[in-house]
Amino acid sequence: MIQAQIAEMVVEHQAAQMLVYRAAWLKDQGKPNQYETSVAKYAASEAAVHAANECMKIYGSYGFSTEYPAERFYRDAKSLQVVEGTSNIQKVIISGMALGFTPNRE
16 A cells, blocks of 8 residues: 555655654754764664655566656665665664763764
């Protein structure tokens, strides 16, 4: 059901947006924010990849065509998992802080 796919994309986008706002607010306040920043970066990149993947499914075979932007969106979203701190590195940072092995820094 396409409506369900769109609803998932909207929810993940808004959740990532709120995480980014929280990390930015902490940074503006001069408070430790490395944990929140890593959570926001990881959540946003995963949400972008999921949304692009769902878009490709909705478009079907047209999603792979360079005539439509879906192909570019997916390629660009996948790059978010690789550049600016890979998703794997964000997971290491998040888990280290969640388990108390690493302090939360500015």
